[in-house]
Amino acid sequence: MSGFILGHLSVFELVLVNGVLAYSQYIALRAGVFSMATAGFAALGAYTAALFAVRLGFPVWAGLFAAALIGAVAGLVLALPLARLRGVFQAIATLAFVQIVMSVGLYWESLTGGALGLNGIPKLVHPGHLLVVLAIVLYVLRAVSRTGIGRAFDTIRQDETVAVSLGISVVKYQSLAFVLSGALGGLGGGLIAYRNYSLVPEDFGFPLLIAALSFVVLGGRNAVAGPLVGALILTLLPEVARPLADYRLAVNGVLIVLAIIYWPYGVVDTVILHWRQRKAARAQAVAEVVP
Amino acid sequence: MFTQQLLNGLVTGSTYALFALGFTLVFGVLHVLNLAHGAVFMVGAFAGLYTVTTAGLPLPLALLVAMLVGGLISVAVDWLALRPLRQRGTTEFGAIISSLGIAQVLMSAGQAVSQTQIMRFPFGTFPVVIYQFWGLRISLLQIVILLLSLMLALALLLFLFRSDFGRQIRAVAISERTSSLLGIRPGRVYFQTFFISGALAGAAGVIIGLAFNSVHFLMGEPYLLRAFVVIVLGGLGSIGGALVGGLLLGLVQTFSVSYLSSSLSDAIIYSLLFGILLLRPSGLFGKLHIETRVVRA
Amino acid sequence: MSGLTLRNVSRQFDGLLAVGDVSFSVLPGRITGLIGPNGAGKTTVVNLISGLLRPTQGTIHLDGEDISTIEPAAVARRGIARTFQTIRLLKETSVLDNVVAGFHCHERSSWLASLLGTPAARKETADLRARAAELLRQFNMLQYAGQAAGNLSYGHQRRVEMMRALATEPRLLLLDEPVAGMNDREADALGEIFSVLATNGLAVLLIEHNIRFIMSLCQELHVLDAGRLIASGEPHAVRAQAAVVAAYLGA
Incomplete structure (x- = not known):
């Protein structure tokens, strides 16, 4: 097993980085925020982390912290206006945010290197770092799921009117979701910066946005394990089935169409649902035998 | 200089409007964003190009072929990606994901067919004629682009507001249930809507491919992103709004490129989009009822 | 003053009057009924109280505090809970x-x-x-x-x-047609629960179609017709009024 992992270290790292980006998308959707901003948060985080390392010589953890922080701040700034919008309008506005970040990245050459990008970024993250980061992310998301914030998110996502009738402030909680999504997106961007040696603004455009959405749609939008499983499948598939690599786009496309039509809850949530139903059926059967 | 920019801006804007017409039509009828519209546009451009290059047919025929192919592909997009969701009553989120997925499939096909090359219409496909008057330069192609976009928008408006089919489409847009009680078959209306939307995308593909003399598998993406700006400017689902929004965007872009900087132009355009969503989400002209958050109304 | 008080509350939609000049109170420890034919504006009243709609005119107070314009989530936190006409559960x-x-x-x-x-x-x-x-x-x-x-x-x-x-441990419970679609036995079982809640000091506003159900439970009754209160008072007295009979039977 360890031999396999060593042999595919780069892919393994990619799965973990994509996992973090998937969680940025996930936490927004979980709270019913129709955000596509993850790619924009990642761009901010990546450039921040890269500049901190290249120009200021920051160590890896400080750089990643700064990346998460700038993402969170961007999330907060976005949240204030966006929590008022809903549905497709939220989606379009966050898409505009991604485009704004990208075009500023192209324009501000003195800082970002413009279209040529930033080069010579030291490779600061190693699988160990990635595992620690992902473990922390998973812990926090699990904690959120099992406490008040998760309940509020779930209520808002399923029915906003019910949520407010129970005293849940939709604007407040969706703002929190934006901030968390921003922090995770920034963190994911920081990981990209410290793994890729170079950055260009196009790394953070429409394709990344689609990738982040795909991970969550395929993996599942409810259970915490879902997005990671989605990232795992979509990252590994082209590697495992080499002939598919040329048609990566098409494979990704077919999978998310199938997922949204036939397994609308995603792989993990569908399995959990199935398992729960079987358990309930068994419990019912037992109850009928022993009245 | 200013007048020349104004003219250029209107031509650019009319291509944006042409692209956005079909996009906003689908939103108006189904209330979903069809993110495969850019890919259908690309397929239309491919079809038009191959009609000229491989089949050696004249341009007007290529335009018709592109519209036909675009229309059929668009109907296929609906059948494969959107109709199953509609039947289950799933909402806007599913449609966005599903249409994005099918867009990726189409783009992958385009990539394979073109082998990732940028393709061009052969020299002389469209006669190179430049008119000069009052110190302005305009090519015959630009005139045709402008006129064709306006004509197609007008034709669409006439169709929607003056024909029986158009009335049916608008009835379904208001309520599918009620209109089916009135004997309108929603399935047929969806077929027509997607066909028209795709045909417009196909036409836009050929015209824009000609205008920039470049056809490639990623050409839809920047237009799709621009189309968001156009339809938000004009009001989601409004045909006239898309026309005005497109022209306006063309002007904003042309002037910001020539007086500021080309790389800043995108930042300005998308900041404009962001600003309008916040201040006037129903668009500059839209009377569309916007569902807002649960706040006191 | 304790309980809920509506004073001259009106609400228009694009010039159309949905609720006009409605005043009544809901006191703790009692079940107050609100009836009226379809489209009389009953649900609009509930939405005004629970904060989903803003009154065009008039004020709404809960235990002396003006809640006419605060956000719906804040209304809920003040102690107003509701059920919905069509059930809204997290399915x-x-x-x-x-x-x-x-x-x-x-x-x-x-x-x-x-x-x-x-x-x-x-x-x-x-x-x-x-x-x-x-x-x-x-x-x-x-x-x-x-x-x-x-x-x-x-x-x-x-x-x-x-x-x-x-x-939510409310002070006021708004029930928007809670027994619609239930048979009498089911309805009465639920009605018993409402009575116990009121006896324990909760203020209950019961919106219903079912006259039999409402007569058996309410201590006070208000009748809404075309957005206006046409009768208020002790239930049996209210039912006897000609205007109420007219609104219900169209006579």
């Missing part, structure tokens, strides 16, 4: 967790504690689940705790919605 979520969601206002853990998953935050979740289970037991619904709420029968879904509203 994918278990019955128990639907009720737990109702305890939101009483959660004490900070966001930070929740993010860090501190023992206190986790204990709070466990406590709320225990309280929700206790509520389910009182309503004789404990055996359904683990089921997805959407899979329950209509009458049971109504009960879950009620329990969720009660979990």
Whole structure:
């Protein structure tokens, strides 16, 4: 097993980085925020982390912290206006945010290197770092799921009117979701910066946005394990089935169409649902035998 | 200089409007964003190009072929990606994901067919004629682009507001249930809507491919992103709004490129989009009822 | 003044008057009925009180505090809970967790504690689940705790919605046609619960179509027709009034 992992270290790292980006998308959707901003948060985080390392010589953890922080701040700034919008309008506005970040990245050459990008970024993250980061992310998301914030998110996502009738402030909680999504997106961007040696603004455009959405749609939008499983499948598939690599786009496309039509809850949530139903059926059967 | 920019801006804007017409039509009828519209546009451009290059047919025929192919592909997009969701009553989120997925499939096909090359219409496909008057330069192609976009928008408006089919489409847009009680078959209306939307995308593909003399598998993406700006400017689902929004965007872009900087132009355009969503989400002209958050109304 | 007071409340939609110049109060410890034919504006009144709509004119006070313009979530936190005319449960979520969601206002853990998953935050979740289970037991619904709420029968879904509203520990409970579509036996069982709640000091506003049900429960009755109150007072006296008969029978 360890031999396999060593042999595919780069892919393994990619799965973990994509996992973090998937969680940025996930936490927004979980709270019913129709955000596509993850790619924009990642761009901010990546450039921040890269500049901190290249120009200021920051160590890896400080750089990643700064990346998460700038993402969170961007999330907060976005949240204030966006929590008022809903549905497709939220989606379009966050898409505009991604485009704004990208075009500023192209324009501000003195800082970002413009279209040529930033080069010579030291490779600061190693699988160990990635595992620690992902473990922390998973812990926090699990904690959120099992406490008040998760309940509020779930209520808002399923029915906003019910949520407010129970005293849940939709604007407040969706703002929190934006901030968390921003922090995770920034963190994911920081990981990209410290793994890729170079950055260009196009790394953070429409394709990344689609990738982040795909991970969550395929993996599942409810259970915490879902997005990671989605990232795992979509990252590994082209590697495992080499002939598919040329048609990566098409494979990704077919999978998310199938997922949204036939397994609308995603792989993990569908399995959990199935398992729960079987358990309930068994419990019912037992109850009928022993009245 | 200013007048020349104004003219250029209107031509650019009319291509944006042409692209956005079909996009906003689908939103108006189904209330979903069809993110495969850019890919259908690309397929239309491919079809038009191959009609000229491989089949050696004249341009007007290529335009018709592109519209036909675009229309059929668009109907296929609906059948494969959107109709199953509609039947289950799933909402806007599913449609966005599903249409994005099918867009990726189409783009992958385009990539394979073109082998990732940028393709061009052969020299002389469209006669190179430049008119000069009052110190302005305009090519015959630009005139045709402008006129064709306006004509197609007008034709669409006439169709929607003056024909029986158009009335049916608008009835379904208001309520599918009620209109089916009135004997309108929603399935047929969806077929027509997607066909028209795709045909417009196909036409836009050929015209824009000609205008920039470049056809490639990623050409839809920047237009799709621009189309968001156009339809938000004009009001989601409004045909006239898309026309005005497109022209306006063309002007904003042309002037910001020539007086500021080309790389800043995108930042300005998308900041404009962001600003309008916040201040006037129903668009500059839209009377569309916007569902807002649960706040006191 | 305690309880809920509406003073000259009006609401127009694009010039159309949905509710006009309505004044009444809902006192603690009593069930106050609001009836009227379809389209009389009953649900608009509920939405005005619960904060989904802004009155065009007039004020709404709860225990002396003006709540006419505060946001709906804030209204709920002031102690107004409601059920919906068409049931609105979190269908994918278990019955128990639907009720737990109702305890939101009483959660004490900070966001930070929740993010860090501190023992206190986790204990709070466990406590709320225990309280929700206790509520389910009182309503004789404990055996359904683990089921997805959407899979329950209509009458049971109504009960879950009620329990969720009660979990907020309200001062005022708004019931928007709670027994619509139920048979008399089911309705009376629910009515008994309402009576107990009122006896324990809750203010209850009951919106209903079912005259028999409302006559058997209410201590005070208001009749709404075309957005205006046409009669108010003791239920039997109200029913005897000619205007009420006219509104209901179209005579």
